[in-house]
Amino acid sequence: MTLELNVSALWPVLAPALAALTVLVLDVVLPRARTAHLWLAAAGLVGGGVATVPALTQGTGDSTGAFCLPSGHCLYAASSLTGGLQLLALGSALVVLVLTWSDWGRAGPGDRTSAPTTVLVALFLAATAGVAAVPAARDLGTLLVGLELATLPVVGLVALERRERRHAGAVAGAVALLTTSLVSFALLALGAALWVAATGSALLDPAAAAAAAAVPEQGALLLLAAVLVLAGLGFKLSTVPFHAWTPLTYGTAPLPVTTYLAGTSKVAALGGMIVLVQTLAGTSGFALLAVAVLAALTMTLGNAMALRQVDLVHLLAWSAVAQAGWLMLPLASLSSRAVQAAGGYLAVYVVATVLAFVVVIAVARRPGGGATLADHRALARRQPLAAAALGLALLTLAGLPPAIVGLVAKVVVLRPVAADGTWWLIIVATLNIALGIAVYVRWLSALIARSGEDTGWEREVPVASPAAEEDAEATTALPTSADATEPAPDDTAQATSAEVGATAVAGQSAYAMPWTHRVLILALSALLVAGSIAPVGIF
Amino acid sequence: MSPALPLLLAAFLAGIGTYGVLARRHAVLMLIGIELLLAAAGLILVTVGQFSPDPHASGAVLTLFVITIAAAEIVVALAVIMAMFRTRGEVDLTGEAQPAAPEEQPANSGAGTVTR
């Protein structure tokens, strides 16, 4: 048998993968290079992004395939939606790369060679390639490979935390991620096996699925297979009850890696689900009640938990859980419109979450900064730009204008469910919108709060504490020293807002936000604003 | 021969694997449990592949995929477990991963306000 492979369609996946290989080779050739690796990675991501353009521009419905069988079914098919998801993955990965640039680019405490940089970059690129592969998979093999490729390197990224203080925690988080991923991969494998047993082929072929669903016992088998695959994917999307790893890993991993987990990885998970749903879409009367229940549980639990958090990373972790529920919501009704809706929501979610993370990182990196609500108190006074961007991101997540795009996204994902008429789900979802607003408003009100109790904090500027002064000097001395760039939430959690305000003010003069962060913030907020003014092409 | 026996075996393996995953606190033993699950999956695939006329021999191919991926996983897993052993001196999965996130004091306004 012959596979007609048409490489041009594969570039979005190939580019990062090739970049990873090149990095490894380069490391052999000249061991000292560091930034070269980063530039290579960037090139790979950008190239992949450019390569998605043809897929994007094609009309809805038709798709360019690769690895096509004589039967005409392709193992890899890129529709416009797929292209969009890939672009999203690569773009968010690029943002993560920029965030982590200085971190990966510098030599660690002990190491002489560039080994850690190489490893990190290679893992990073490999994972991205896997993420890009999943949405296009049209058979179980590609799906499994893509998913694992997207998962395992991330475990490495989490585990390779290079700061001693956080190493132990990072390893623990890695273990949590690892064990969960292993188990769910086992489930995925079982599901695949049952799928093959039900349909008789490893292809994700709507026709075959429909045929199988027609026969009762095969239908049951197929359904069981679908459930198992769902479970396997649910872990990556961190839906309840496969979410337990989320707060652990998010809380311990390096912040850029967390960003990657919260942003890029989600693309793989949802891509996989979209593939599954598209395959099952043909089967008549095959409503996935399971998805509905998962979605409802997930968003409720996530919001309820997020309501309690004061550590912003944990808060974002739980909000990610809640948003996962929203991502799954439209898939409860098997239709192409639903798939489009989920894709659109994912795009909005990823941009907003990544933006939020960027700001959190930016605030945490400034001297005396941290990642708790107390650190963000009165941020609107201290860093108006960052605060405005963060506010925009949070409003998008909450689905409130002026971030109209978030609201429209919620409307879009609710619409197919309403069309199906599953009203209980609609009601749960709408109540969760209110709950979610409560979650994000806590943060927002911290942003706009007066930092002092009743006096404007600017009165305290002259009397900044000597500690702050030293801190400022330290930062001026070596702006990229390990201390300065280290987010230390547990230290500043107890710091009262006044001190934080004072130190931050003192630091503001000395420490300027790196231009890369400014660019990222501006670019991402510009995306959100544009989407709010004219949400064209997203949904 | 009928597919019943191999499938029963697969079910048995899956059961043991599940037990191993659930009941074992030691990381390596849990890994073995997962391996058993994967083995069950592979067995099912092979069996089905035998009994269904499939031009692409999906069963066999997928089995190969699964085995390969499993191997890769084990490598990463062992590496991480070693790191864990280094940092902690034991590989007990039920150990506390990290302290609980600091909790918010109940705010006084009856609605969630920021802690001061």
Next chain:
Amino acid sequence: MSVIDALALPVLVLTPLLVGVWLLVADRVGTPPRPGTSRSLAVAAAVLVAASAVVVVWRRPEIDLLWIESLGVRLDLGVDGLSAPFLLLTGLMAVVATLVPYHHPLSDARLGEPGRHEPTVALPVVGTDVPRPRALATYYACLLVVVAGSLLTFLTRDAVVFFVAFELVLIPMWVLVARHGDATSAADRDGAALRFLLFTATGSMLMLVGILALWGATGTTDLSRWAELAGSSLASGTQVVVAVILLIGLGIKVPVWPLHTWLPWVHATAPTAGSVLLAAVLLKMGAYGMIRLVAAPLPEGLATVAPVLAGLAVTGILWAGLACLVEQDLKRLIAWASIGHLGFVVLAIAAGSETGLQAAIYGNMAHGLISALLFVLVGNLKHQWGGADLGSPRAALREVSPRLGFVLVLGMAAAMGLPGLAGFWGEWGALYAAWEPGPGRTLWWFRGFAIAAALGAVLAAAYAVRVLREVWAGDRRSPAIRDTRGVELGLLSLLGVGILALGVYPGPLLDLTAPATEAIIATLGVGR
């Protein structure tokens, strides 16, 4: 003329939006504008809004753009008899809200100390306790964005855009309350702000559910199309369910008893301009939505739930009237009065006759003017008294500040629905409509409601004279407060004249809205 026609609508919507955004941005980057600058800018924008609102209502231009093609959502703006008065009211209130003096939130806390007698400067834009310029620019920006959102709500003819605009006002209003609200207790302020946000957000989400249902049933989001179909595409059972969901959602905004508990809180803490906008514009959006989204597209559903709705409305009237008899905080009292007045409006809507709709719209306008007048007045008093508590001894307004006293008498007379002032026509029309309800209403239920509502009007008289007796009459002359003057006096007299005009000469407004209500009632038969 054609140029003006073409420009009026974009100017109307974009002016407040752009100026607001500009203020926000200018506030964030570089040196923020001085308070005077941002104030005058905001006032100019508001005046422009008012002017173009008049032009729009007069010339009736239209705009129709495709917004989200994948959903078939159109940016379809236009005016009809129903939305015209709301537009004019919003334009007027924009001017009022931007012109009304800004009282520094912190000063309230300081004035609250016992034993201060000297009057304070009404407009502290100079001196030591100036709010940071940044904050003031944000304040005006928020006001303008609220205005823009409500204008869009009244202008749009597309359900999704309606919903989006409906939501647009939430965050700025929340910022106004949380950031510029009465600072005597930070906990109360945040609590009230959060209350407002969560209540109204929940309400609008339920409204979204209803919109989705109608969307699914009719296949379009065009409001005028919905009105034409008049529910013919829904089974009557579904109509009832959808109507109930929509009414709950909108009832939170209006607010209808028992969903009203957020309103007194928010009014008690919001800054004066915020209270004005909230009472005179935001609450109207709820009533407007009830007509647009329920009365027109779901006549049968409304007819089925009308007795319950009317019952709740009447309960609200009596409830609010009674609460006003013992409420100790003057600002909360005015808020309660608002609940009572809107109870009349909802009763009229539930009656489902043409008279009822006319009365409802008229009542909305009247309440807009009256509550704005009272809130401007009470805002001044609260600022000078250092608190709005009726219990503590105050100087009798009639003795120390006759102008304020006169305005209070006028406002209270209007609030009790005195003929010759704006409030009368709405209330009397509501009573008549309830006595002679439209088709499909159970006659004697509604007549009972009418009698109860009339008793509620007596309660209104009771609390009006209570307030006059405690605040206006009496012989105390200390602590002396300064009488109103300057801009504030101008605003108060403007609103007073408006109230008088609406009360004495109701013809034009009724004629303006008559065609729209006629059309809505006329489509009743189409449903079958």
Next chain:
Amino acid sequence: MNDLLDLIGWPWPDWDLPSLPLPDLPDIPLPDLPVTAAQVMILLTATAGILGLAVGRRSSRPAAWVAVLSSGLVLLAAVWQLYAVYELGGQQVSGTVGPLALGELEAPLELSATRLSALVAAVVSLVALVVQVFARWYLWFDPRYRQFSATVSLFTAAMLLVVLSGDVLLTLIGWEVMGWCSFLLIGHLSVKDSANRAAVKALLVTRLADVGFVIGLIWLAAGAGSTSVEAIIEHWTGDSYAALGVAMCLVVVGVAGKSAQLPFQDWLPDAMEGPTPASALIHAATMVAAGTVVLAQLFPLLQAAGPARLLLAVLVSVTVVLAALLAFAQPDLKRLLAWSTVSQVGLMLAALTVVPGGTGPDVAIMHLLSHAWFKALLFLTVGWMGVLTGGTVVRYVASATKRYRSLRRPMGLGLLALAGVPPMVGFVSKELVLAQAEHGVQDGVGPAGTIVLAAVGASVPLTAAYCMRAWLILDRGPIQRLQRTPRRAQEHQIIDDFFDEPEVLEEAIGIEEAESAISSSARTAVALLGFCSVVGGILVFTPQLDLHVSINLQLLVAALLLMALAALAVWVVSRGVGSRDAAARLPIRVSLAAERGLGFDALYRAVVARPVVALAHGVQWLDREVLDGYVRGAGHAARLLGGALEHTHPRRPAPGLVLVLAGVLVLAVIGVVLT
């Protein structure tokens, strides 16, 4: 005996009123003006109300000009209107701001001046003019004269609107505005808490009764689908409806409230806290009489509605007698007048309930007019006297007319008219009421007739009694000096300029000749009223009122005898009392109870005020604890849920795996079994 009867020609035949022809008026051709007199009157008074507030912050002179001039013009317009209506043969319709687009309901909002309403309007504007002139003197030193005169103008406008309205909506508007203005007028001295309380009481009591009025009118309008009085009468008299009785009963309740009939009567005596001109306006010509006017407009409906008529008859009959009794026992002359007002208004309304078929409400209107004249006269005079003596309590006013000669004439005339002594106007109107009642009984208007006849008959001697008592007190002689030392005579100055500001109080105290204590204009106004109450009776012979009543002479003589006897009895009783106060003979408990109006005030508080306030507290509690409790509860619930989950959710890898597998199991169950 018989020959004696023969001598006097017993039994006398009934005597029909001759209607002497008017001297034919100069036939001025009616120019068709753009505005009708009715519109002019209402517009003028209303604008005067607004203008009076605006003009003249420094002195109250411009306000006085505005008020008096506008009232004068209005009076001219009223006269012109009388002529116009006469020329047009009965009715003149003119529009206002209507018609309104109120959907299904037609609201033409038209004014209609008829023979009677034009007459009433004329008298109202006359009294208003007099009151304005008098108030200018009375409130000379009041810094709030502007507000007062403006309110009076507004009040007059409202009353004129009610009188001339051809549309129940207009009637309602005037009705409510009058209520509000009365609130402002009674509470004019807002530093006095008693005044505030009286004002609040007046407003709330009438407003409560107005619930009936509003609903009744709405019912009538809803039946006809229009608010025009003509349409309503046409519709409801078309054939007999059961609803009409109920609706009219509601209207009657409202009327009882405004006219201070049982059980709402108690607000009126307290309303004496207001300045005397306000009392003269409110309680003589306008507000209390408005009920009569409205019922006269709706007269055919009242005729058609048996139950309503019966209800009205019972209420007013009890009120007439009770109020007359209370009036007798009042220790304060002003309160005496107040109670007499209640009784007299009851008399007017009684006249509406016993009308034989085919005749109109003219008798009631006649009594309204006469009451307007003599009661305004009495109030103004009492106010004048109060200024001189420093109070209207019996102790102060004793022998006032002896000390202040010029009080003697107006006071005497007023009391005579009130008592109904021929040939005063009071005599005429009261005899007409009596005659009509008797007529009605013979005509068989039902039980109402008998009750009313009895009440009216009883009221005649009672009225005479309290008038006699008042007169005896006032006219007590010989003069005993009060403890005030008289001023010397050269401080005694003549006030004749309307505009300069006399030191009235200081000058007047102790002045034995009261000529100079009042500005001449005010005195002229009072004299004018006195003249009217003497000769006003002639009105009944003009075609302006068509009265088909024939006087039963026996009844007339009997009534006169009763009056005389009552007066005599009072005179006898009052002998030997120091203050010549017959009421002093009453046991103290009785007089106290009378002064408190039989404790109706306490009744109102116990039955209405306290329960309502208690209810209000309950509502406040419910709202705070229950309704808002749900909200807070929701908030806490969410946080508690989060807390609970926070504590349960696993922080270790292994339990996470348990969750995963359990989740799979659940999913499998949901997915496979449930579907």
